[in-house]
Amino acid sequence: MxxxxxxxxxxxxxxxxxxxxxxxxxxxxxxxxxxxxxxxxxxxxxxxxxxxxxxxxxxxxxxxxxxxxxxxxxxxxxxxxxxxxxxxxxxxxxxxxxxxxxxxxxxxxxxxxxxxxxxxxxxxxxxxxxxxxxxxxxxxxxxxxxxxxxxxxxxxxxxxxxxxxxxxxxxxxxxxxxxxxxxxxxxxxxxxxxxxxxxxxxxxxxxxxxxxxxxxxxxxxxxxxxxxxxxxxxxxxxxxxxxxxxxxxxxxxxxxxxxxxxxxxxxxxxxxxxxxxxxxxxxxxxxxxxxxxxxxxxxxxxxxxxxxxxxxxxxxxxxxxxxxxxxxxxxxxxxxxxxxxxxxxIHHEELLAKLGINLAIFSGEDIFNAKCSACHEFGAKKVGPAYKDVLPKYENDRTKLLSFVMNPQKINPAFPPMPNQGLKPAEADSIAAYIMLMYKQAK
Ligand code: HEC
Missing domain, CATH: 1.20.1630 (Formate dehydrogenase/DMSO reductase fold)
Incomplete structure (x- = not known):
């Protein structure tokens, strides 16, 4: 039974x-x-x-x-x-x-x-x-x-x-x-x-x-x-x-x-x-x-x-x-x-997805404005480095960028460490795609 x-x-x-x-x-x-x-x-x-x-x-x-x-x-x-x-x-x-x-x-x-x-x-x-x-x-x-x-x-x-x-x-x-x-x-x-x-x-x-x-x-x-x-x-x-x-x-x-x-x-x-x-x-x-x-x-x-x-x-x-x-x-x-x-x-999220309800997956732009723009700009450094200076090394390595965004590591001694933004994988994915796209368009 x-x-x-x-x-x-x-x-x-x-x-x-x-x-x-x-x-x-x-x-x-x-x-x-x-x-x-x-x-x-x-x-x-x-x-x-x-x-x-x-x-x-x-x-x-x-x-x-x-x-x-x-x-x-x-x-x-x-x-x-x-x-x-x-x-x-x-x-x-x-x-x-x-x-x-x-x-x-x-x-x-x-x-x-x-x-x-x-x-x-x-x-x-x-x-x-x-x-x-x-x-x-x-x-x-x-x-x-x-x-x-x-x-x-x-x-x-x-x-x-x-x-x-x-x-x-x-x-x-x-x-x-x-x-x-x-x-x-x-x-x-x-x-x-x-x-x-x-x-x-x-x-x-x-x-x-x-x-x-x-x-x-x-x-x-x-x-x-x-x-x-x-x-x-x-x-x-x-x-x-x-x-x-x-x-x-x-x-x-x-x-x-x-x-x-x-x-x-x-x-x-x-x-x-x-x-x-x-x-x-x-x-x-x-x-x-x-x-x-x-x-x-x-x-x-x-x-x-x-x-x-x-x-x-x-x-x-x-x-x-x-x-x-x-x-x-x-x-x-x-x-x-x-x-x-x-x-x-997990079950709850799957269920919502099945029903066609998109759970808190914001667009890359939304996330940038909400969570990144306080410290980052594309063309100039703020609290963090300018994206145009750091993104080239990620151009052919999407996974590396994703893993940094989800779990930032100490990289450049000239900057303080970047705090973890607590993104879900889907959110990290869309923000990574967004900044890369913007960077390429500006180039
Ligand atoms: C509180 C400020 C702050 C916020 C908010 C922030 N960052 Fe950062 N970011 C930093 C700093 C400081 C560094 C430099 C860290 C280092 O070099 O150790 C950095 C570095 C980076 C780098 C370059 C990593 C490298 O390889 O040099 C990327 C990419 C990045 N951030 C993406 C993002 C994204 C995407 C967001 C939003 C989801 C974000 N950051 C939000 C402060 C911030």
């Missing part, structure tokens, strides 16, 4: 700056969403299974609620998932054009896998909903029974596939983006599978799993107890169930985060390390610390307000994690960005 890189256009430095900004925005939407969805699917599948085995209505309700929190409606999947993933792939195609990195094709596959995961997740959610309704109907006709089995079949398969595709899409996201910050691997890595053995990717995968559990647990607490006054019809048993299902896991996974933040910095290559990388890594740890304080507070004595605090603090930590990621990316792509900006200038 390298065609994406081919359609990417060269871009100026300012545009690359904008691209990094956009990338931050994309990540801030995508990272919390995709990790929450992943964590929610796992918790939901786990508790649903448990609920059916033990015939426990609380588990079943929990398995439905976790998913409903992250997917209040289907368009969320597009808005926070598919669209940002697509935008991310395009942004990387722009940044990594002209490099050998295969990140973009990995990300393109990830996008397809994610779209599949989103479709299955949404059918899983519907199956949970319909299944719940069917079970509350007391009629036990044969038809009803077959409906129920059908629904639970749909629920099982779509849940399973949603998880499998999401794991694959998450892997592509991590592998593709992590390759992008390792320019030393751009030449050697030729398939996504090779990246599985990279320490950096492994560390990020574990970090992603931890992060998913943390955000799902904190999010569930937040949406159950705090968001818009908390869920309605909370029985004491269900409250207890939610706390037990989320608080310990949330705290443990939260406390493990700093370890991986440090590791992610240590594993970066030198060219990706910038001041911003360190600063944002520090802030992640800081916010994680504050969030764990709130979660611990909830374990000690439950206060609903802490749920919101912990969730918001963790989202802030995630935001800093995103900045850390893009900061290291900008370090890694610094060289290729500079090259891109240079290509852009």
């Amino acid at each position: 390298d065609f994406l890189k081919q359609i990417a256009l060269p871009q100026s430095e300012a545009q690359i700056g904008v691209l990094y900004f956009v990338l931050n925005v994309i990540y801030i939407l995508l990272l919390p969403f995709i990790s929450y969805l992943f964590g929610a699917l796992i918790l939901s599948l786990y508790h649903n299974r448990k609920g059916r085995k033990q015939n426990n209505a609380l588990s079943i309700r929990f398995s439905k609620d976790v998913i409903d929190h992250i997917l209040p409606n289907k368009s969320i999947l597009l808005l926070f998932g598919v669209v940002p993933y697509m935008a991310l792939t395009f942004a990387y195609a722009q940044l990594l054009q002209d490099t050998a990195a295969i990140s973009v094709s990995i990300l393109s596959w990830g996008l397809l896998l994610f779209a599949a995961a989103a479709a299955f997740a949404s059918s899983y959610q519907s199956a949970l909903k319909v299944g719940g309704v069917l079970e509350s109907v007391s009629a036990n006709t044969e038809e009803m029974e077959s409906y129920r089995t059908q629904m639970s079949e749909t629920r099982r398969t779509s849940g399973k596939y949603a998880l499998i595709f999401l794991v694959a899409a998450g892997y592509c996201l991590i592998a593709g983006t992590s390759l992008a910050v390792h320019p030393n691997q751009w030449q050697t890595i030729s398939s996504a599978v090779e990246l599985l053995f990279s320490l950096d990717v492994l560390a990020k995968l574990i970090q992603f799993v931890l992060l998913s559990f943390t955000i799902t647990c904190l999010g569930t607490l937040f949406f159950t107890f705090s968001w818009q006054g908390g869920s309605k019809h909370l029985t004491a048993e269900y409250t207890e169930y939610v706390k037990k299902a989320t608080l310990p896991t949330g705290l443990i996974t939260l406390l493990l985060q700093p370890l991986f933040v440090v590791l992610s910095v240590v594993l970066l290559p030198v060219q990706s390390l910038t001041g911003l990388v360190f600063l944002s890594a520090f802030l992640v740890i800081f916010f994680v610390f504050l969030a764990s304080h709130s979660v611990y507070g909830m374990l000690k004595g439950f206060v609903a307000g802490y749920a919101a605090k912990a969730f918001y603090l963790f989202v802030l930590a995630l935001g800093c994690m995103v900045v850390q990621g893009t900061a290291s990316l900008s370090g890694a792509t610094k060289n290729s960005s500079a090259l891109l900006a240079y290509r852009y200038t």
Whole structure:
């Protein structure tokens, strides 16, 4: 899927700056969403299974609620998932054009896998909903029974596939983006599978799993107890169930985060390390610390307000994690960005020329009047020598004259050195032709 890189256009430095900004925005939407969805699917599948085995209505309700929190409606999947993933792939195609990195094709596959995961997740959610309704109907006709089995079949398969595709899409996201910050691997890595053995990717995968559990647990607490006054019809048993299902896991996974933040910095290559990388890594740890304080507070004595605090603090930590990621990316792509900006200038001029717009190619006479006449005349010396005295030696050597005009050298001790006039090749060409012509006509 390298065609994406081919359609990417060269871009100026300012545009690359904008691209990094956009990338931050994309990540801030995508990272919390995709990790929450992943964590929610796992918790939901786990508790649903448990609920059916033990015939426990609380588990079943929990398995439905976790998913409903992250997917209040289907368009969320597009808005926070598919669209940002697509935008991310395009942004990387722009940044990594002209490099050998295969990140973009990995990300393109990830996008397809994610779209599949989103479709299955949404059918899983519907199956949970319909299944719940069917079970509350007391009629036990044969038809009803077959409906129920059908629904639970749909629920099982779509849940399973949603998880499998999401794991694959998450892997592509991590592998593709992590390759992008390792320019030393751009030449050697030729398939996504090779990246599985990279320490950096492994560390990020574990970090992603931890992060998913943390955000799902904190999010569930937040949406159950705090968001818009908390869920309605909370029985004491269900409250207890939610706390037990989320608080310990949330705290443990939260406390493990700093370890991986440090590791992610240590594993970066030198060219990706910038001041911003360190600063944002520090802030992640800081916010994680504050969030764990709130979660611990909830374990000690439950206060609903802490749920919101912990969730918001963790989202802030995630935001800093995103900045850390893009900061290291900008370090890694610094060289290729500079090259891109240079290509852009050329591309821009070619484009204008193609459109028939003549870019600042003034006539020789214009240039003479603007840039040379202050110091030169044809017949007499001024600051510089008279052209009639110096041009004869260039009469049969156009290139020599051109190279002097573009890059003046010290020649005659009787004169000061001529300052470089900063002419473009095309301009130097027309001024050289002009003075030579005038000189010959005067002769
Ligand atoms: C600020 C003054 C200044 C300007 C402006 C200037 N020149 Fe000169 N030019 C000089 C001086 C001084 C010399 C003599 C340098 C030397 O001999 O080392 C010189 C020498 C030259 C020579 C003779 C080189 C030789 O082989 O002896 C040429 C040709 C020339 N300039 C062309 C130009 C052209 C074309 C422009 C405009 C694009 C230009 N100069 C603008 C000051 C100037």
